Each structure stands twice: as C-alpha cells, then as structure tokens.
Amino acid sequence: MAGHKEVDAVTGVETTGHVWDGDLKELNKPLPKWWLYVLYATIVWSIGYWVVYPAWPLVDGYTRGMIGYSQRNEVTKDIVAAKEAQAKFVAAIAERTPAEIEKDSDLMEFVLRGGATQFGNNCAPCHGRGAQGFKGYPNLNDDDWLWGGSIEAIEQTIRNGIRSGHADSHESAMPRFGIDQILTPAQISDTAAFVLSLSGTSGDAAAIERGKVVFEEQCVACHGPEGKGTVEMGAPNLTDGIWLYGGQKADIEETIRTGRGGVMPAWAGKLDPVTIKMLAIYVHALGGGQ
Amino acid sequence: MTQMDPVSTFIHEEPSEAAPGVQRIDVDAVSSKERRSYYASRQRIYPKRARGTFRTIKWVVMAVTLGIYYLLPWIRWHRGPGLPDQAFLLDFANQRLFFGPIEIWPQELYFITGILIISALGLFLVTSLAGRMWCGYTCPQTVWTDLMIAVERFWQGDRNARIRLDQSPWTFDKIWKKTATHISWLLIGVATGGVLVFYFRDAPTLARELMTGEAPIVAYVFMGIFAISTYLLGGIAREQVCIYMCPWPRIQAAMFDQDSLLVSYRDYRGEPRGPHKKGQSWLNRGDCVDCKACVAVCPMGIDIRDGAQLECIQCALCIDACDDIMGKVGRPRGLIAYESFHNMEAPSEADRKPVRFVRPRTVLYSVLIALVLGIMGWAWVMRAPVEISVIEDRNPLFVKLSDGGIRNGYTLKILNKTHVEQRFSVRVEGIAGAEMAIVGQTHGERDVTVAADVVRALKIYVSVPRDVEAELSASSTPVRFVVTDATTGEEVIRDTAFRSPGR
Incomplete structure (x- = not known):
C-alpha cells in the first residue's frame, strides 16, 4: 500500500491503491483476519497429510506415511469383506442343484449378477459382451445349442471346453472335404445347395438331388439322416435358421471345403466350480436355455 | 494497515447527554467505512437489548421456528403396519421421504426440486416486497444467534456489563460467568444436533438408543457436527457468517427495487443530527439526537444512518431502539422505519406515495410460484400408485x-407404491402373433404379484415367428406393454419398440 490513503469520492471508502487501465481502482474491502488464519490452518493441516499419508514421489518409490495407508490394501480389505458377505451364497451354490438355485429368488439374483460379471471378465472376448457371438463364436442368446442347452450340458462345456486338449473335452472334427480332395468342387457346390434346401431355401433341383446323394454318403454320420444334427458330436442342426459360419451358399461351400472345428478353452482349473456353475445358469437364463 | 486498540475504540472519556434524559451511548460502528484494512481484526460486537414491536415479533418468530424444529420429529402419523409412524421422516435407509400424507420415492425426487424452487421464488418475492425479511427474522443463523445472545445476556448482563466483564481481569466471577455461557451454548448446540438426527430415524426409537448408547455411530457423528457448528456459528462467529460466508447478501441487491420496503434511516428527517438541549427549538435541525441507540442494539455492528449496506440483515431492532428515543424526546416515531427507496428520495412530503405492492416484479414472482405450485399439485394428483418402466x-x-423367428428381450419394472401386495396381468400389444414369456414363470403365465412398497423387475422375452417377422416393414416396430391391475382392471401402458433385422 502506498504511504497515503486514498479515499474514493463516491463511496467514501478507502482504496487499495492499485490502479488498472489508468483509472480503475479497487475499494478496500478487508478480508477478516480469522479467514486468513483459517487458510494458514489448512496449510498446516496439509503438512499433517504428508506425514500421515503417502505423499512425495522418490526416485525409487514414494514416502509411505506413518500409518502405512495404501489404496491397494484398502481394495484387498474390501475384497475380503465382499468375499465374506458372499460366503453364504457361494456355499449355497456349491451345495445345491441348479433347479434348487432357480427356486431361490435371492440366490438366483446373486447368480445372475455374479454370472454377468464373470461372463464379462472371461467369456465376452469371444462371445461378445451381450453373448451375441460372432462368426465362428456361437450366439448364446438363441435356442440353438451345438453341445446341449441344459444347465448341466452348458456347465460341462464350460468346464471341459471344446477341442481344448482337456481329457474330458468335447471332441469332434468336420473333415476337410475339399482340401483333402474327398469331394470335388462340383460335389461341394451340390451338397451346399442340398444343405440350404433343408432350411427351405430353394435352388437348382438337379443340383439338390445330386447333393442329396453326396450328403447321404458323407454327412449323415454326424448330421443325421434328416440333417438335424447330433448333440453328441457337436454337429449342428442344418435345418434351422442359425448358421455359425454364415448361411450363404458360398459360406457353406467354404465350410465343407475346409472343415470346421472351433475351439473353446477348458475353464476347469482357471475358474472355481461355483463360478462355472454360476456362468452356466447365467448363460442358460439368457433366453435360449433348454 | 490501521492498527486499533480494541479497548479504546469503545470507551470514550466523556459521555455526554444526547438530549435531556437521553444518554449518549459510547459506541462506534465496527464496520463503519473509516475502519478498513486489508485484513480486518474482528471487533467484538456487544448488542444492547432492544425492546419494542419488532423485538416482540422476533421473540415470537424465534419461539415458533425453534418450536417447529424441536417438536416436528415427535409428531406421529399412522400409515399402517410395517411403515414408519413418524409424520416427518427422511428415511434414507429405506429410500423414502415421508411428509405427513405425502410419501416420496427416489423416482419422485423432483417434488423436492419443486419445493426448493418454490422456496427460492418465495424468498425472491418476500425480498422484493420487504427486503431481507428472511435474514432478519427466520434464518436459522439469526434465530440461533439471537438465542445465543439472550443466553449470554442471562449470564453476563447487558451490553455495558459485558464490555466491563471482557475488560476486567480473570477473576473468579468472570471465569464462572464465561464458563456458564459457553456450557449453555454447547448444550444448545448438542440439543440442536440431537434433534436433527431425529428427522432421519424413528424419533422415540432413536431417543431410546441414544439413552442406552446403542444408536448408530452416524447419529453421534452428525450430532457432534451440528453441536459444534451451532456453537461456532451461533455463539462465536455470529455476524461474521452473514457478512463473509453467506452468498445471499450479495444476491439480494438484485431483488430490491424503488418500492421495496427496507429498514432505513430517514435522513431527510434526521439530518442535521446533533445533541439536543432541553428547551432548544427543533427548527432547522434534524430529529436525530445522535444518541447511537440504533448502533448499540445492532447485532451486525453497523450504523443504519450510513444508508443501505451489505451487512444489514434488516432485523429492525434499530427501529425499536430509535422509536423508544423519539418517544422520550417528544418527536414522532419512525425516524428509522421500513421505507422504500422511492420515498427516501422524495424531495418533499407531498412527493411521497404509498408503497406499491403490486408491480411487475412481485406479480412475476407470484405468477411463477403459482405456476410451480400448479405443476406440482397436478403432478401430485396425477401420481399413479403403480408405475411401470420398460428397458x-x-x-x-x-x-x-x-x-427363423426373432426374439427381443425387455426388463419391465413394476413399481407398487401402495402398501398392499398387488396382482398384475402383463401383455404385449402391437404385433399380432408375438409371443411373450416372463422369465421364472411357467410358460404362458401372464399374472405376476408385486409385494407392497417394492419395485419388481421382470425379464420378458417377446418372440415373433418367422412368417410374422417377414411381414414387419421396418427394423423397429412400435409395441406396448400393458400392465393390468387384477383387482381394479386399471391399465398402465408403456410404449417401446420391437427390433428386427429389417428388410
């Protein structure tokens, strides 16, 4: 402040002595001292934080603080607490059959929510966040199941996988009819036409007739005489509207030519039995369970 | 920075009479315009007791507002079994707000928004009519400060006695008086915080729990917070809260206009001020005898004769003080009075006119209040006891x-706001041949029960067969869920869409 005090003529209030733009002056509206002291007190208080809590980065780490607080420890504690809170549900899931679980609405709520989380963590990369699937990765919302759509069948599939190398894995392989020169390209084309006709898509009648002969020779062993598939072989039903690798004629020809054999890992050992059971019930409840 | 000796600013050597029988009080306005530095030390204010119309009104307002605050949680309201019987309860634990017959769910929190909007508009209206009525009479800060000052006066005496006590050395007398004051303030604080928690939990139950030490820890924490803040804000900080912490004094200036009634010193009548001697003529001088009674009673430490100012909460105690003096010197009352800017600036008595209460500003605020009230009332009347939402x-x-058919999934939530279990029948309309399945129900079962006071979420699948789907013209077809109350037959409808690959 300048030595002399200037008083604003209009208000009669002293100015701070600061001038902006040549003539803008600020009236002196003093801050209460206690307010200033509160500011100092908060600064002193903040020093307490440096002492008590982790604060300053060091070359090889950071200052840990007196009470050894760490967010990781907090999370660990939270997880332990959550696990304790979940214990009774987990025990119930381990003990009960899926049918019993479905009858208990509280338990079912826990299973569906937990199942959704586990699905997001483990299954979504291949099957999609909404279990909608992609080409080669089945949509789990629909009612078409390669290896069975009951809770028990789904649980078994999750546990042991498909062509996973696990001892109890689902195993089967569709031959590479084209690559291994079992069928000629013409025969493959005819067979594809016949397969399409199974689900009501019309085509060249002569080709379909020829394809039918090939189908009865080569395909019925797995897909059945009517093309409805067999769950034991994981052979899809060819008469329905769902195509894992595409339902256009070119897609089907490609499938016959190169064979198919999608792989799903065995989750036994990676996930505990309760989680697998929760996932099976969750997937079963997506709308297409049998 | 101006250095001031806090003692010398209050005590002058030669007290004089302002008028015969009227003592001139030794007091300076601590917030007066001459006393400013960058950082101001707080000057203790010793408000003198006022007597008169406005002081009486303030006592009544204090009794009513504190009465409401302390007693409201104890009023009972029977709602039926399983429900709280407290009339006014903010039941956060169960996500319900109870106000007598009104029960608000989290989905209806906009009613609270409406109440806040009405409160704000009401504040604007009152302020434009008669200034800071809220600040001067009903603000909790004012009411509790007033209470704390009354307690202080009870233990330590009125203004002069308190000044003397503060200047005296620490004698036994001073120690016990100060201790008694602070203990009383703390007890008021504890009572304030203690009552607050009753708004959040059944009062008789909580009172018993507090007695036996079994109350939830959060109850004690909030009691402590409010006890301390009541003690600090009402007992210690007082006018500092209004001047430095509260944003409202800054906003209020926008609500005043030429016709707002504000507590004002009628300078055209009072000036030139000066002591008046017995027998002296009142001609060619003002009515103000400069006794400073108005400054002495002011809880904000201002001199109302400086004109309208930020610090003034318009508690009107200066009106009481001045009216008392005017009566003693035989001049008309109302040297300090509720007065509009328009009349303050009137060049002569003839130019004064009655205050216009009906003017665009007040009409606008009133219309807005009526509008919001109308909307809320309408919403309340239309409030359905059953609501559904579809995701x-x-x-x-x-x-x-x-x-080859197409299936859509929906989550249908049914809110049963009644206090009895309800039965509903669910159906979907919009696509002939669409099939609906409710997860967890046996196939084809459309009836569901929803327990009292809960939201039930249903997972519903709607399937459209291939031949019907082939007829759908667009990738999104409007459909609607119809929930029928099984007893009354009343229908609640929500529109949604059925998605398909499209053509």
Whole structure:
C-alpha cells in the first residue's frame, strides 16, 4: 500500500491503491483476519497429510506415511469383506442343484449378477459382451445349442471346453472335404445347395438331388439322416435358421471345403466350480436355455 | 494497515447527554467505512437489548421456528403396519421421504426440486416486497444467534456489563460467568444436533438408543457436527457468517427495487443530527439526537444512518431502539422505519406515495410460484400408485431363433407404491402373433404379484415367428406393454419398440 490513503469520492471508502487501465481502482474491502488464519490452518493441516499419508514421489518409490495407508490394501480389505458377505451364497451354490438355485429368488439374483460379471471378465472376448457371438463364436442368446442347452450340458462345456486338449473335452472334427480332395468342387457346390434346401431355401433341383446323394454318403454320420444334427458330436442342426459360419451358399461351400472345428478353452482349473456353475445358469437364463 | 486498540475504540472519556434524559451511548460502528484494512481484526460486537414491536415479533418468530424444529420429529402419523409412524421422516435407509400424507420415492425426487424452487421464488418475492425479511427474522443463523445472545445476556448482563466483564481481569466471577455461557451454548448446540438426527430415524426409537448408547455411530457423528457448528456459528462467529460466508447478501441487491420496503434511516428527517438541549427549538435541525441507540442494539455492528449496506440483515431492532428515543424526546416515531427507496428520495412530503405492492416484479414472482405450485399439485394428483418402466435389451438388440423367428428381450419394472401386495396381468400389444414369456414363470403365465412398497423387475422375452417377422416393414416396430391391475382392471401402458433385422 502506498504511504497515503486514498479515499474514493463516491463511496467514501478507502482504496487499495492499485490502479488498472489508468483509472480503475479497487475499494478496500478487508478480508477478516480469522479467514486468513483459517487458510494458514489448512496449510498446516496439509503438512499433517504428508506425514500421515503417502505423499512425495522418490526416485525409487514414494514416502509411505506413518500409518502405512495404501489404496491397494484398502481394495484387498474390501475384497475380503465382499468375499465374506458372499460366503453364504457361494456355499449355497456349491451345495445345491441348479433347479434348487432357480427356486431361490435371492440366490438366483446373486447368480445372475455374479454370472454377468464373470461372463464379462472371461467369456465376452469371444462371445461378445451381450453373448451375441460372432462368426465362428456361437450366439448364446438363441435356442440353438451345438453341445446341449441344459444347465448341466452348458456347465460341462464350460468346464471341459471344446477341442481344448482337456481329457474330458468335447471332441469332434468336420473333415476337410475339399482340401483333402474327398469331394470335388462340383460335389461341394451340390451338397451346399442340398444343405440350404433343408432350411427351405430353394435352388437348382438337379443340383439338390445330386447333393442329396453326396450328403447321404458323407454327412449323415454326424448330421443325421434328416440333417438335424447330433448333440453328441457337436454337429449342428442344418435345418434351422442359425448358421455359425454364415448361411450363404458360398459360406457353406467354404465350410465343407475346409472343415470346421472351433475351439473353446477348458475353464476347469482357471475358474472355481461355483463360478462355472454360476456362468452356466447365467448363460442358460439368457433366453435360449433348454 | 490501521492498527486499533480494541479497548479504546469503545470507551470514550466523556459521555455526554444526547438530549435531556437521553444518554449518549459510547459506541462506534465496527464496520463503519473509516475502519478498513486489508485484513480486518474482528471487533467484538456487544448488542444492547432492544425492546419494542419488532423485538416482540422476533421473540415470537424465534419461539415458533425453534418450536417447529424441536417438536416436528415427535409428531406421529399412522400409515399402517410395517411403515414408519413418524409424520416427518427422511428415511434414507429405506429410500423414502415421508411428509405427513405425502410419501416420496427416489423416482419422485423432483417434488423436492419443486419445493426448493418454490422456496427460492418465495424468498425472491418476500425480498422484493420487504427486503431481507428472511435474514432478519427466520434464518436459522439469526434465530440461533439471537438465542445465543439472550443466553449470554442471562449470564453476563447487558451490553455495558459485558464490555466491563471482557475488560476486567480473570477473576473468579468472570471465569464462572464465561464458563456458564459457553456450557449453555454447547448444550444448545448438542440439543440442536440431537434433534436433527431425529428427522432421519424413528424419533422415540432413536431417543431410546441414544439413552442406552446403542444408536448408530452416524447419529453421534452428525450430532457432534451440528453441536459444534451451532456453537461456532451461533455463539462465536455470529455476524461474521452473514457478512463473509453467506452468498445471499450479495444476491439480494438484485431483488430490491424503488418500492421495496427496507429498514432505513430517514435522513431527510434526521439530518442535521446533533445533541439536543432541553428547551432548544427543533427548527432547522434534524430529529436525530445522535444518541447511537440504533448502533448499540445492532447485532451486525453497523450504523443504519450510513444508508443501505451489505451487512444489514434488516432485523429492525434499530427501529425499536430509535422509536423508544423519539418517544422520550417528544418527536414522532419512525425516524428509522421500513421505507422504500422511492420515498427516501422524495424531495418533499407531498412527493411521497404509498408503497406499491403490486408491480411487475412481485406479480412475476407470484405468477411463477403459482405456476410451480400448479405443476406440482397436478403432478401430485396425477401420481399413479403403480408405475411401470420398460428397458429394451441393447446388446444384442434382437436374437434370431432356430425356427427363423426373432426374439427381443425387455426388463419391465413394476413399481407398487401402495402398501398392499398387488396382482398384475402383463401383455404385449402391437404385433399380432408375438409371443411373450416372463422369465421364472411357467410358460404362458401372464399374472405376476408385486409385494407392497417394492419395485419388481421382470425379464420378458417377446418372440415373433418367422412368417410374422417377414411381414414387419421396418427394423423397429412400435409395441406396448400393458400392465393390468387384477383387482381394479386399471391399465398402465408403456410404449417401446420391437427390433428386427429389417428388410
């Protein structure tokens, strides 16, 4: 402040002595001292934080603080607490059959929510966040199941996988009819036409007739005489509207030519039995369970 | 920075009479315009007791507002079994707000928004009519400060006695008086915080728990917070809260206009001020005898004769003080009075006119209040005891089934706000041949029960067969869920859409 005090003529209030733009002056509206002291007190208080809590980065780490607080420890504690809170549900899931679980609405709520989380963590990369699937990765919302759509069948599939190398894995392989020169390209084309006709898509009648002969020779062993598939072989039903690798004629020809054999890992050992059971019930409840 | 000796600013050597029988009080306005530095030390204010109309009104307002605050949680309201019987209860634990017959669910929190809007508009209206009525009479800060000052006066005496006590050395007398004051303040604080928690939990139950030490820890924490803040804000900080912490004094200036009634010193009548001697003529001088009674009673430490100012909470105690003096010197009362800017600036008595209460500003505020009240009233009357909401599955939008049909998933939530279990029948309309399945129900079962006071979420699948789907013209077909109350037959409808691959 300048030595002399200037008083604003209009208000009669002293100015701070600061001038902006040549003539803008600020009236002196003093801050209460206690307010200033509160500011100092908060600064002193903040020093307490440096002492008590982790604060300053060091070359090889950071200052840990007196009470050894760490967010990781907090999370660990939270997880332990959550696990304790979940214990009774987990025990119930381990003990009960899926049918019993479905009858208990509280338990079912826990299973569906937990199942959704586990699905997001483990299954979504291949099957999609909404279990909608992609080409080669089945949509789990629909009612078409390669290896069975009951809770028990789904649980078994999750546990042991498909062509996973696990001892109890689902195993089967569709031959590479084209690559291994079992069928000629013409025969493959005819067979594809016949397969399409199974689900009501019309085509060249002569080709379909020829394809039918090939189908009865080569395909019925797995897909059945009517093309409805067999769950034991994981052979899809060819008469329905769902195509894992595409339902256009070119897609089907490609499938016959190169064979198919999608792989799903065995989750036994990676996930505990309760989680697998929760996932099976969750997937079963997506709308297409049998 | 101006250095001031806090003692010398209050005590002058030669007290003089302002008028015969009227003592001139030794007091300076601590917030007067001459006393400013960058950082101001707080000057203790010793408000003198006022007597008169406005002081009486303030006592009554204090009794009523504190009475409401302390007694409201104890009023009972029977709502039926399983429900709280407290008339006024903010039941956060169960996510319900109870106000007598009104029960608000979290989904209806906009009613609270409406109440806040009405409160704000009401504040604007009152302020434009008669200034800071809220600040001067009903603000909790004012009411509790007033209470704390009354307690202080009870233990330590009125203004002069308190000044003397503060200047005296620490004698036994001073120690016990100060201790008694602070203990009383703390007890008021504890009572204030103690009552606050009753608004959040059944009062008789909580009172018993508090007695036996079994109350939830959060109850004690909030009691402590409010006890300390009542003690600090009402007992210690007082006018500092209004001047430095509260944003409202800054906003209020926008609400005043030429016709707002504000507590004002009628300078045209009072000036030139000066002591008046017995027998002296009142001609060619003002009515103000400069006794400073108005400054002495002011809880904000201002001199109302400086004109309208930020610090003034318009508690009107200076009116009481001045009216008392005017009566003693035989001049008309009302040298300090509720007065409009318009009349303050009137060049002569003839130019004064009655205050216009009906003017665009007040009409606008009133219309807005009526409008919001109307909307809220309408919303309240239309408030359905049963509400439904529908959430479409977004991922996947639709599922192709093995028979070539298309399936959509929905989450249907039914809110049963009644206090009895209700039975509803659910159906979907909009696509002939669409099939509906409710997860967890046996196939084809459309009736569901929803327990009292709960939201039930139903997972519903709607499937459209291949031949019907082939007829759908667009990838999104409007459908609606109809929930029928099984007893009354009343229907609640929500529109949504059925998604399909499209053509």
